[in-house]
Amino acid sequence: MSDSDDHDEDHEYQSFEFESDYEDEYFDNQSENSSSSTRSHNERVSPSKTSTSFNEWTLPKFILTVFLDKYQKLKDSKLGGCTDDDLLILLHYKRWQADEVINDFFDNPKKLFEQAGLPVPPQKSANHLKSTTSFDCSVCCESYKQVMVYELSCSHRYCLFCYHHYIYNELSTGKLIHCIQPDCALTIPHGDIDKIFDIVEHDSSIIKITKPLNENRLLVASAKIFVDSQSTYKWCPAPDCKGFTELVSSATFDEATLDYKDISIIPIVRCAESHEFCFSCNYENHLPCPCWVVKKWIKKCQDDSETINWIDANTSACPNCLSSIEKNGGCNHMTCKKCHHEFCWVCLGNWSEHNNSYYKCNKFEQDMSEIEMKKSKSRLTLQRYLHFYKRFTIHESSMQGDLKVLKQINNVAVMYLESRRKDSSVTSLAWSDIQFLPDAIRALSNGRKTLKWTYCFAYYLMDSNFQEIFESNQDYLNRTVEDLSEIFEKITTTSTKGDSDIVKLIMKNKTKIINLSNTISLRQKTLIDGAYHNLKEGLMKFDA
Amino acid sequence: MPRTPAGPHPFQRRLLKEYQGLVKANLPGITMVQHADTMSEYIFRIQVQHNPLYPENDRYYLSVRITREYPVDSPQVQFIKYEELDDEEASEAKIPIHPHIYSNGHICLNLLGDDWTPACSVESVLLSVQSLLGTNQVLERPPDNDSYVRHAPLNPKLTKFTYHDDDV
Numbered sequence: 001m002s003d004s005d006d007h008d009e010d011h012e013y014q015s016f017e018f019e020s021d022y023e024d025e026y027f028d029n030q031s032e033n034s035s036s037s038t039r040s041h042n043e044r045v046s047p048s049k050t051s052t053s054f055n056e057w058t059l060p061k062f063i064l065t066v067f068l069d070k071y072q073k074l075k076d077s078k079l080g081g082c083t084d085d086d087l088l089i090l091l092h093y094k095r096w097q098a099d100e101v102i103n104d105f106f107d108n109p110k111k112l113f114e115q116a117g118l119p120v121p122p123q124k125s126a127n128h129l130k131s132t133t134s135f136d137c138s139v140c141c142e143s144y145k146q147v148m149v150y151e152l153s154c155s156h157r158y159c160l161f162c163y164h165h166y167i168y169n170e171l172s173t174g175k176l177i178h179c180i181q182p183d184c185a186l187t188i189p190h191g192d193i194d195k196i197f198d199i200v201e202h203d204s205s206i207i208k209i210t211k212p213l214n215e216n217r218l219l220v221a222s223a224k225i226f227v228d229s230q231s232t233y234k235w236c237p238a239p240d241c242k243g244f245t246e247l248v249s250s251a252t253f254d255e256a257t258l259d260y261k262d263i264s265i266i267p268i269v270r271c272a273e274s275h276e277f278c279f280s281c282n283y284e285n286h287l288p289c290p291c292w293v294v295k296k297w298i299k300k301c302q303d304d305s306e307t308i309n310w311i312d313a314n315t316s317a318c319p320n321c322l323s324s325i326e327k328n329g330g331c332n333h334m335t336c337k338k339c340h341h342e343f344c345w346v347c348l349g350n351w352s353e354h355n356n357s358y359y360k361c362n363k364f365e366q367d368m369s370e371i372e373m374k375k376s377k378s379r380l381t382l383q384r385y386l387h388f389y390k391r392f393t394i395h396e397s398s399m400q401g402d403l404k405v406l407k408q409i410n411n412v413a414v415m416y417l418e419s420r421r422k423d424s425s426v427t428s429l430a431w432s433d434i435q436f437l438p439d440a441i442r443a444l445s446n447g448r449k450t451l452k453w454t455y456c457f458a459y460y461l462m463d464s465n466f467q468e469i470f471e472s473n474q475d476y477l478n479r480t481v482e483d484l485s486e487i488f489e490k491i492t493t494t495s496t497k498g499d500s501d502i503v504k505l506i507m508k509n510k511t512k513i514i515n516l517s518n519t520i521s522l523r524q525k526t527l528i529d530g531a532y533h534n535l536k537e538g539l540m541k542f543d544a
Numbered sequence: 545m546p547r548t549p550a551g552p553h554p555f556q557r558r559l560l561k562e563y564q565g566l567v568k569a570n571l572p573g574i575t576m577v578q579h580a581d582t583m584s585e586y587i588f589r590i591q592v593q594h595n596p597l598y599p600e601n602d603r604y605y606l607s608v609r610i611t612r613e614y615p616v617d618s619p620q621v622q623f624i625k626y627e628e629l630d631d632e633e634a635s636e637a638k639i640p641i642h643p644h645i646y647s648n649g650h651i652c653l654n655l656l657g658d659d660w661t662p663a664c665s666v667e668s669v670l671l672s673v674q675s676l677l678g679t680n681q682v683l684e685r686p687p688d689n690d691s692y693v694r695h696a697p698l699n700p701k702l703t704k705f706t707y708h709d710d711d712v
Contacts, residue, residue, distance in 0.1 A: 139615055139662040141558040158663075165616040166662050173658075180663045 051265065054279070055246040056272040057233075062244075063214040063223050067091070070098040079105050081121045085189035090116050092176055092190075092222065117178055117187030119153045126153045127192060129160075129199075137162055139180060150196060152188065156181040164200040167193055171217060174225030190216050236271035237282050243271030247279050263290055263532050274442070276449075285449060288531035289457045293542060297456040301389060319348045388459040395452035398485070402445040405488050409437050412491065412502060419503045436514050437506075440484065443517035447481045450524045457531065462543045466534050473527040480523055484516040555615060559583040562666055574670050577605070577626075584610035587626060588670060592640075592677045604640045606673060607649075608666055611701075618660035620701050621669055623649035641683050644676065648693045650700040651676070652686065657705055 074087050079102070082090070087101075093116035094100045104112040113120045128151050135144045137159040148160040158166075158180050167188070170177045177193065179186045194211050213219070227233040227244050236243045250267040267279035268287060276285035278294075286294045315324040318334075320341035325334065332345040342351035413434040420433065454474045461467055487509050494502050506513075534540040553559055563583040566576055578587040586608040592598035605626035610619050623639045639645065644652040655664065655672045686692065697703060 139558065140555050141561045156663075162616075162662055169613070169616045178661075180661050182659070182661050182664050182668070 174222035440517035
């Protein structure tokens with residue numbers, strides 16, 4: 001069973017289990033939850049020797065571990081006269097430093113409560129969320145015959161719509177939210193915020209399910225702000241991914257020293273949804289390329305790729321200064337705007353030798369070896385770039401294809417399990433019987449990612465004998481990736497034909513799929529390790 | 545939150561009530577010199593009373609724009625160089641010198657940022673800006689005026705002000 005699926009299942013189980021009573025049961029399961037998502041970090045595609053360690057997070061898990069753990073601790077210490085809502089507000093106010101709350105509480109409870117926006121004991125919080133008749137709201141200036149209003153202990157009442165608007169706007173700060181009245185410092189409890197949203201955003205006739213506390217809107221907003229503000233936390237750059245990662249330790253990573261040769265210090269991390277990315281440049285796992293090569297490559301591709309083909313096809317270089325010229329008129333007598341060199345478009349020869357034959361070039365076999373050499377050199381550079389760029393993009397688009405296959409394969413997996421259950425010869429059946437399929441897809445797409453970046457790597461590599469070794473490693477990986485890809489292609493095209501066919505096909509290929517995906521991971525590792533060693537020893541160099 | 549650029553303001557009734565209030569209010573030293581029919585744009589003339597730093601016949605012009613998000617979000621407020629045709633002192637119109645007012649008219653006032661709540665109003669903004677000038681003790685620009693003005697966005701609401709001190 002893969003860890004990510006494991007995690008998902010836990011999650012569903014949680015939200016199901018804790019809908020009714022979220023608080024206490026959460027913490028009983030916390031240890032289980034964290035153990036399930038802690039996995040060996042060796043799985044990452046990175047050089048065998050790496051000093052990067054990290055934690056994978058999701059917002060609910062983060063809130064549970066970083067915020068609510070303190071809350072539980074404080075609840076156990078039983079501060080006199082505090083309700084659970086009060087404790088949460090006090091902790092939020094003190095930036096989740098439970099010790100500070102306890103110290104201040106015993107030091108000067110009155111001051112602490114006042115600062116956090118709570119009614120000072122012995123006065124209790126008396127917040128009301130109720131329906132009322134004939135109410136004039138002083139914010140929207142509407143007169144309501146019947147409306148829901150909210151008030152804190154201060155009795156400043158506003159209609160629920162205004163409160164909803166107001167809280168929606170304030171949430172972005174991630175700080176505690178106070179009464180609308182400008183000079184009133186009372187704080188709205190976390191639970192009430194969710195209640196107000198639920199009532200306004202959903203039809204009140206629908207039975208509402210209380211969100212678990214680790215999905216509380218204010219806590220989520222607050223956690224987001226926290227992640228944004230900390231340099232040791234980064235959001236996963238994959239599209240639509242909600243995971244983020246905390247860098248625990250990594251080799252000292254100085255972007256200024258661009259010519260470092262040790263690719264093992266590149267902080268490749270993974271998010272809770274199994275996306276690998278580089279913590280330094282916030283790009284996907286780009287091994288074996290160092291970050292600076294990636295940056296250069298991306299910039300080059302953005303600058304060039306769109307236009308370069310067009311330029312190549314439609315322009316000609318000025319024979320004198322080599323700047324690209326597009327001919328948009330009829331006359332073949334060209335004058336370069338840059339160097340004012342006059343030449344013939346057809347033969348690229350000097351115009352002065354053309355006499356008066358304006359529209360036709362009848363000159364033949366000029367000695368243009370020098371021009372040709374310059375031209376062919378620039379064309380060669382271009383062709384070299386296009387060679388690598390094409391392969392880079394092919395793998396990129398294939399990766400997107402793989403993702404589609406991954407979605408389809410989940411259906412196939414269910415189908416496969418169904419048919420196996422019907423088969424009386426199979427006695428025990430587990431999800432792990434089918435797990436090899438998504439695992440293989442993941443291996444395939446990781447392999448492609450590495451392969452993709454090897455083309456960027458190779459483009460910047462200086463010629464050497466070790467380049468050949470690298471290329472043969474690249475070739476091996478390429479072949480395995482394509483072999484596996486082909487099998488999946490067969491499976492997904494068969495899936496339209498019928499259940500039995502596809503199950504047979506999978507059964508037939510099971511060992512092959514497992515072997516191929518293992519080989520991919522192995523070859524990927526060999527390639528990256530090889531690149532790491534050769535770069536480190538100075539056997540391979542980048543042509544900066 | 546849905547943004548509908550056209551149509552009446554979602555809080556039309558509130559705008560109307562505020563407009564009527566402002567016409568009636570007759571705040572000393574504050575005059576409404578211009579307003580849009582939509583009641584979402586105003587220009588006010590502000591005179592500072594009882595502060596020798598600002599002569600009483602100096603006039604400052606404050607532009608107040610009510611955004612679509614008002615009153616949940618604060619209005620866009622800044623001093624402007626405004627020329628009134630029938631005003632003798634028109635040529636005198638200028639941005640008041642104050643440690644919290646930049647030379648492009650942007651005001652660093654916590655009521656317009658963190659301290660804004662929907663229960664505040666245009667009137668409370670006007671009074672607070674007037675008192676900002678009325679209680680001022682030093683005639684100088686903010687320390688970072690030059691660098692701020694050079695890079696400032698057109699809309700002061702896009703600036704994240706840090707409120708250095710609340711005593712001025």
